[in-house]
Amino acid sequence: MTDELKPFLDESQLQWRETVHRFLAKNCLPDYVRECDEQKKLPEELLEKVAEQGWFAVTLPEEHGGIGGYLEMAAMVEMAAYHSIALARHWNLNVNMVGGAIARFGSPELKERMLPGLAEGRLRFAFALSENGAGSDAAALRTKGQVDGDVIRLNGTKMWISGAMVADYILTACRTDPGSKKHDGISLVLVPAKAPGVEVTPIPMLGGHAVRTCEVNLDDVEVPMDLLVGELHGGWKQALSVVAKERVSLACMCVGGAQAAIDLAVEYATQREQFGRKITAFQAVSYPLVDAQTRTDAARMLAYRAAWLLDNGYPCDREASQTKVFASDSYMKTAVDGVQVMGANGYAAEYAMQRHFREAKLFQIFGGTNEIQRIVIGRAMGL
Ligand SMILES: Cc1cc2nc3c(=O)[nH]c(=O)nc-3n(C[C@H](O)[C@H](O)[C@H](O)COP(=O)(O)OP(=O)(O)OC[C@H]3O[C@@H](n4cnc5c(N)ncnc54)[C@H](O)[C@@H]3O)c2cc1C
Incomplete structure (x- = not known):
């Protein structure tokens, strides 16, 4: 972890991001993520451990165990996606989207009925x-x-x-x-x-x-x-507010996923030798990785900027769409280049790169396609 997020996160938020990363590095191993993908099953054992940490409550109201707002959400989702896109999507769907809608719009009785079960990981949405x-x-x-x-x-x-x-x-x-x-x-x-x-x-x-x-x-x-x-x-406005928040979290997932793809490709390319040298000696191999890291850093800045705006009560429609488009296009390009850098191994089930290749595409489609996001951005620009 570097200090790149210091402009957006305070010490306790930086610490939170690091804590999530460390916990998942220990409890969400690559073979397990691959097994869940291959067997088409939710990472149930991992979800249980995440629930034990109280992390299904993180962005819920304080009385239900919540500790934070959008920046904490961004950090949780980015780090979750770094280790497992499935974990990040499950968390986002349950806690951020549906949990957020119930917390914001639900009656007091409905909140009392649903949120404790969600916070404990017992109820799913x-x-x-x-x-x-x-x-x-x-x-x-x-x-x-x-x-x-x-x-x-x-x-x-x-x-x-x-x-x-x-x-x-x-x-x-x-x-x-x-x-x-x-x-x-x-x-x-x-x-x-x-x-x-x-x-x-x-x-x-x-x-x-x-x-x-x-x-x-x-x-x-x-x-x-x-x-x-x-x-x-009155559901349309409410649905829109769920989807607007989702855009920022989808961008954070793309940043986490892209960073994982880059780290994997770098680890592979710095060991792989052809023509008697490390393949990173060929600029055709190293430059796509350099560009991927630069793009991912930019995507991260856009994502945390949007989360900061939301946390501080500023309008964020344009910024949420911008970060969703940029981060998902960037993740897709990173995954395509990552497969190329790893050659046949990039295409092989054994490595996570093929999964990034498949997962990244989804982010250009759901949560409002990237074409629709561009319409939103264009409108905000007066186009
Ligand atoms: C894996 C996955 C999970 C999903 N999960 C959920 C979920 O949990 N809940 C849920 O409600 N939905 C979910 N969706 C649906 C998702 O939100 C939609 O797929 C998405 O909104 C696009 O709708 P569509 O697929 O019908 O494409 P269409 O709307 O038919 O679009 C087809 C193409 O036309 C383009 N297009 C359409 N209108 C315009 C326009 N005005 N200008 C320019 N281009 C345009 C689109 O960008 C796209 O390229 C999921 C989708 C996927 C793939």
Whole structure:
């Protein structure tokens, strides 16, 4: 660890980042991460240890064990991703996204019911916004949420839902007021994943195997009104605020993942010999690594800048989109170059580089594609 983050983090935050790194270096070994990916299973043993540390509470309100804000979140996610993208995604989805939404918008009763279980790692969540016909245009969602006395009755299909297979509750965006305009009349409801009428089916994907991506079919699912999160019909704004926070954390994951890919490629290239010399003697090998490190440092600065802005209550839409685009494009390029630097071993299952190659692509797509982020940035520039 270097002092590169001193402009953004105080001593205790720097210490926190270092603590997470050290703990994971000991408890999240590369063979274990590979095994979870190959067997398509969550790193359950690791999640248990992380829960024992109290780290599922980190960014929750203080009364639920929280210790910090967005900068602590950035440090947690960056370091988690350095060791395991699956761990970082699981943590982000549960604590940062759904936990954050419940903490911010949920009723006091709902918080009391959900947050202790989340903080202890007992309750798991997923977030279901996307549908087949509503991807980038997420507000076009058609899942119905018919209000019927004290229940909401859901019908529809959600697509690409991360972690739904292991979730206890799926925070689901549905249309509760079909008569109103596109962005109005949407609500967020915590659907119990085992409720009658909920069917979760995993979708085979290129990567993200340990987290799993699923189709969630909702057939006349009755959800009690007390599982509504926030205002009835006010869900779109709430969903947007979840996604805006997600952009910063996705960028932090890309920084952690890219740094891990660079460290692996450097370790490999400084040992590998061809033509009687270390391959790092060839500038064609060393320069892509130099550029990757420079880009990753820049991505890290952008990510922590955005987290600092959020923590200090400044607007951050443009900066959140900038860091998401830059960090994910950078991670992808680093992974592509990393495979090349390692030759056949870069492509081999034994090494983590092929996983970075598969994982990095995802970050250019989800959380709002990079094209959509560029639209957001352009708008903020008056274009
Ligand atoms: C592994 C994985 C996990 C995911 N997890 C979740 C999850 O947990 N919850 C959830 O709700 N969703 C999840 N998603 C869905 C994800 O958010 C969407 O895939 C994403 O928003 C893009 O939607 P789409 O795939 O339908 O692409 P489309 O919207 O169909 O876009 C296709 C292409 O067109 C481009 N495009 C579309 N509109 C424009 C425009 N106006 N200008 C320029 N270009 C445009 C896009 O950038 C893209 O390149 C996940 C996706 C993946 C791959």
